[in-house]
Amino acid sequence: MAVLEVTGSNFNQEVLQSDVPVLVDFYATWCGPCKMLRPTLEQIAADRQDVKVIAVNIEDEDELADQYEVSAIPCVVLFKNGAEADRSVGLVPRDALEAML
Amino acid sequence: MTDIIIIGAGPAGMTAAIYARRAAKSVLVLEALSYGGQIINTPDIENYPVAAHISGFDFATKVYEQAQALGAEFKFEKALSVEDNGAEKIVRTAKNSYTAKAVIIATGSQNRKLGVENETKLVGRGISYCATCDGAFYRGKRVAVVGGGNTALEDALYLADIAEKVYLIHRRDSFRGEELTADALRARDNVELVLNSTVRELHFDKRLTSVTVADKAGNPREIEVSGLFVAVGRIPENSDFSAVLELDRAGYAVASENCRTKTPGVFVAGDNRVKDVRQLVTATADGAVAATEAIRFVNEH
Numbered sequence: 001m002a003v004l005e006v007t008g009s010n011f012n013q014e015v016l017q018s019d020v021p022v023l024v025d026f027y028a029t030w031c032g033p034c035k036m037l038r039p040t041l042e043q044i045a046a047d048r049q050d051v052k053v054i055a056v057n058i059e060d061e062d063e064l065a066d067q068y069e070v071s072a073i074p075c076v077v078l079f080k081n082g083a084e085a086d087r088s089v090g091l092v093p094r095d096a097l098e099a100m101l
Numbered sequence: 102m103t104d105i106i107i108i109g110a111g112p113a114g115m116t117a118a119i120y121a122r123r124a125a126k127s128v129l130v131l132e133a134l135s136y137g138g139q140i141i142n143t144p145d146i147e148n149y150p151v152a153a154h155i156s157g158f159d160f161a162t163k164v165y166e167q168a169q170a171l172g173a174e175f176k177f178e179k180a181l182s183v184e185d186n187g188a189e190k191i192v193r194t195a196k197n198s199y200t201a202k203a204v205i206i207a208t209g210s211q212n213r214k215l216g217v218e219n220e221t222k223l224v225g226r227g228i229s230y231c232a233t234c235d236g237a238f239y240r241g242k243r244v245a246v247v248g249g250g251n252t253a254l255e256d257a258l259y260l261a262d263i264a265e266k267v268y269l270i271h272r273r274d275s276f277r278g279e280e281l282t283a284d285a286l287r288a289r290d291n292v293e294l295v296l297n298s299t300v301r302e303l304h305f306d307k308r309l310t311s312v313t314v315a316d317k318a319g320n321p322r323e324i325e326v327s328g329l330f331v332a333v334g335r336i337p338e339n340s341d342f343s344a345v346l347e348l349d350r351a352g353y354a355v356a357s358e359n360c361r362t363k364t365p366g367v368f369v370a371g372d373n374r375v376k377d378v379r380q381l382v383t384a385t386a387d388g389a390v391a392a393t394e395a396i397r398f399v400n401e402h
Contacts, residue, residue: 025280031234032158071238072225089225
């Protein structure tokens with residue numbers, strides 16, 4: 001699977017109602033570390049069928065960023081069964097993201 | 102055996118890779134995180150010759166592509182140690198060990214932490230080490246910057262355009278950073294300098310709500326802020342390589358402009374080396390020098 005770009009209108013369906021754990025990458029286009037993190041997330045999305053990887057552009061979706069209290073990016077929030085289970089802030093290696101799962 | 106292993110894919114390491122490949126040496130670059138290093142945090146580089154404006158991400162990506170096109174191999178593994186067996190150097194990662202005739206250590210530096218309780222817990226919940234990444238979250242809010250160098254001054258100035266109020270907390274009464282930037286800060290109505298003061302405590306509910314600072318006499322003052330930007334310098338990433346490097350008291354690798362270390366065949370390049378000016382252009386210059394020295398070493402041994 002590829003990294004799916006999600007907005008406020010389908011966040012509920014794609015993230016909160018997902019059957020599998022979801023990694024949500026809150027990012028912005030001005031953020032260099034976010035761009036560096038993206039290939040790692042794409043690899044996870046490609047390699048793992050048991051996880052969904054979602055991206056949320058915080059410039060367009062500031063309400064979602066507010067709702068989940070994102071105040072530093074890149075911020076990857078792990079959702080399980082519709083609730084936040086863990087989060088990782090900053091540019092981290094793949095191992096660190098997978099360790100949350 | 103690889104001719105030259107380069108540890109760190111920042112500007113210094115990747116430039117070294119370009120030079121080494123152009124001398125037809127085999128090159129393996131080991132990187133713990135992602136290519137680019139610290140420069141990827143810079144939204145706009147304005148002081149690198151040729152490009153009047155380029156983002157750190159674009160700069161890093163271009164250098165990476167250039168090194169790759171020349172045949173440098175990149176592996177994303179963290180180098181944990183360098184061992185000197187004379188003609189053969191062994192670089193170990195968690196899963197592998199690699200051998201080379203010469204090694205260039207270009208690991209750069211990481212953000213220095215404040216060292217205050219709950220700091221790590223509040224990263225992403227009010228504590229940030231990158232004003233340009235996270236400043237936008239504090240539009241119309243009150244924030245503080247800690248530090249007295251150029252990064253702290255520039256961060257405070259950047260945030261003054263976004264935040265309602267910016268406190269600049271510094272442990273001395275004068276700044277290490279450029280006077281011009283300090284003057285620009287003093288001219289801003291919404292910037293307050295909190296001098297001769299250090300951060301002692303962080304207060305929070307779910308997120309940071311305020312900080313307590315103390316002046317030299319120990320008088321406490323609580324300042325309400327929702328963001329604290331830490332810019333108290335950087336720590337060189339040399340501690341894993343002390344077997345082959347001589348380190349100064351601050352942890353920088355001792356080497357002169359020729360980038361040679363105490364170990365023949367081991368070179369350093371970039372911000373982790375003892376030097377006066379740590380800039381993008383001096384990092385790439387180090388990469389060229391260290392590679393040239395490493396190429397010579399490989400040719401002679």
